Amino acid sequence: MLAASLLLLYWLIFGEKKKRQLYSPPGPWPLPLIGNLLDMAGADPHIRLTEMARKFGTVFQVGFGQEPVVVISDIDLAKEALVKSGDDFAGRAPLPTTDLLSNSGMGIAFADYGRGWRVHKKLTHNALKMFGQGMLQLEDKISQEADWLCGYLRDSSGRPLDPYLPLNTVVGNVISSICFGKRFEPEDAELKTIIGYNEGLVDTVGKDGLIDVFPWLAKLPNATIRKMKACLKTRDSVLNNNIEQHRVSYKAGAPQDLVDALLKAQAEAAAEGGRKAQRYLSDEHILTTVNDVFGGGMETSTTTLRWILAFLLHHPEVQAQIQEELQTVLCANDPVRLCDRERLPYLEATIREVLRMRPVAPLAIPHKTIRDTSVGDFDLPQGTRVMFNLWAIHHDERHWTDPATFNPARFLDPKTGQLVRGGSFLPFLAGCRGCLGESMAKAELFLFTARILRDFRLEMPHGVSPPSLQGRYGVVMAPDRYSICFKPRKA
Incomplete structure (x- = not known):
């Protein structure tokens, strides 16, 4: 009897462990309490996780404190999770910093998967189509x-x-016209306030990762949290002022922008009674969704444009080839149109190469499984936090030759010179959590870059080195500030 009991105990302990090792992703051995934080030291998170993927495989598990996190670093497995099993991976893990940004999980970007998120995603998607995303x-x-x-x-x-x-x-004016129905001049005090708090949030969110690993640290005196809260207070004041102005000007049944569309939905929910208005369309929900669209759309496209200019300063030969293409395809005073993208493949390839080399959010926003699921050969239980390492996917040597080298031609067919689709490339993610503003962002990057390079030659100020291409890791990976001489080109 004792032998049978010991055999059963051995199977329960070691048999189950063997099963978990067989079906759970591999990874470095975590230490008590701190997990693999020591393995993460010495480099930005996306770099360390890319190094780990080379050792443990393209799906592996790493401990952020006591929280196990699965990291996916392969394009096919990422698409399997995001598209084929998209709903399974559509959740969001609550974190102290993102809870602050999102009023405890409201809006679109950081809200967990559920009815409230679906309501706001549908409203926002319809508003973008109605007020701006019609091409x-x-x-x-x-x-x-x-x-x-x-x-x-x-x-x-x-x-x-x-x-x-x-x-x-x-x-900011493109997204403001969609959200608020207005535009700014560069000296506008409100615009300067918006740029100021956005810059403050970029400098703080993601900077002190220990807060999200050990949530109790957020309750202690912390300069990063203080700065973040000050920026959020300013943000909420600016957005609330715009929303209240819309309450006064809104004409029932005739929304003119995103804020109007959200106020219309709120009024309709309140008229229907029930709890929908309070649960999903409160004033805090509206503010958070507006911030997700306005703040997210402004910061990501601006950062990518700054990366494009920085890379062109490092590669004047690429700038010259784009300008030659523009001169060949367009007449001197022709407007640049979106329909010209197919006729300007080298310009489009350059934009894609910048997005490949410097994804704005190298690790995207962490996902969470909402049910037991799997990816590749591995089982992931409900509630597993999942990160998609876009940096590793975009620098995968199995798909890209010399991926650390800036080479727009990698996106072109060597025989036809036309754009090649596909590749290990996922700058806007995919599936139900993919970027809602993808079409708008692509249009902005193409039209603004084309116009700048058609009209100007980019040069560094005399005696100044080109800007660093390292980038500052945070909620977005942005280049350091730099100056350019925009020299007008002859028509």
């Missing part, structure tokens, strides 16, 4: 801002200019 209307908005941008750059007369403010202005 002709969106193209006109971007082209008008591109006209202003080129005029602003021309007024600099080739003197050194930091592109941060004008790029924020034009990208």
Whole structure:
């Protein structure tokens, strides 16, 4: 009897462990309490996790404190999880920093999968289509801002200019027209406030990762949390002012922008009674969704444009080839249109190469499984936190030759010179959690870049080295600030 009991105990302990090892992703051995934090030291998280993927495989498990996190670093497995099993991986894990950003999980970006998230995603998707993502209307908005941008750059007369403010202005105006139905001038006090709090959030969210590993640290005196809360207080004040102005101006049944569309849904839910308005369409929900669209759309496109200019300063031969292509395809005074993308494959390939080399969010926003599921050969129980390492996917040597080298031609067919689709490339993610503003972002990147390079030659100020391509890790990976001389080109 004792022998049988010992045999049963051995099977329960070691048999189950063997089963978990067989079906759970491999990974470094975690230490008590701190997990694999020591393995993460010495480099940015996306770099360390890429190194781990080479050792443990493209699906592995790492301990962030006591929380096991599965990291996916393969394009096919990422698409399996995001598209084929998209609903399974559609959850969001609550974290102290993202809870602060999202009023405890409201809105779209950081909300957990459920009815509230679906309500706001549908409202936002319809608003983007209605108020800006219809391609002709969106193209006109971007082209008008591109006209202003080129005029602003021309007024600099080739003197050194930091592109941060004008790029924020034009990208902000495109998304502001959709969210608020208005535009800003670069000296507008409200725009400066918006740029200020956005920059503060980029500098704080993700900077102190220990807060999300050990949530109790957020309750202690912390400079990062204090700065983040100050930025969020300013953000909420600006957005609330715009929302309250819309309450006054909104005409029932005739929404003019995203805020109107959300207020319309709120009013309809309240009229229907029940708890929908309170649970999913409260004032806090509306503010958070507006911030997700406005703040997210502004920061990501501006950052990518700054990366494009930085890479072109390092590679004047690429800039010259794009300008030769523009000169061949377009007449001197022709407007640049979205329909020109197929006729300007090298320009489009350059934009894609920048997105490949410097994904704005190298680790994206962590996902969470909402039910027991699997990816590849591994089982993932409900509630597993999952990260998609876009940096590793975009630098995968199995798919890209010399992936650390900037080479737009890798996106072109060597025989036809036309764009090649596919590849280990996922800058906007995919599936139900993919970027809602993908079409708008692609249009902005193409039209703004084309107009700048058609009208100007980019040069570094005399005696100044090109900007660093290292980037600052955070909620987005942004380049350091730098200046450019925008030299007008002859028509």
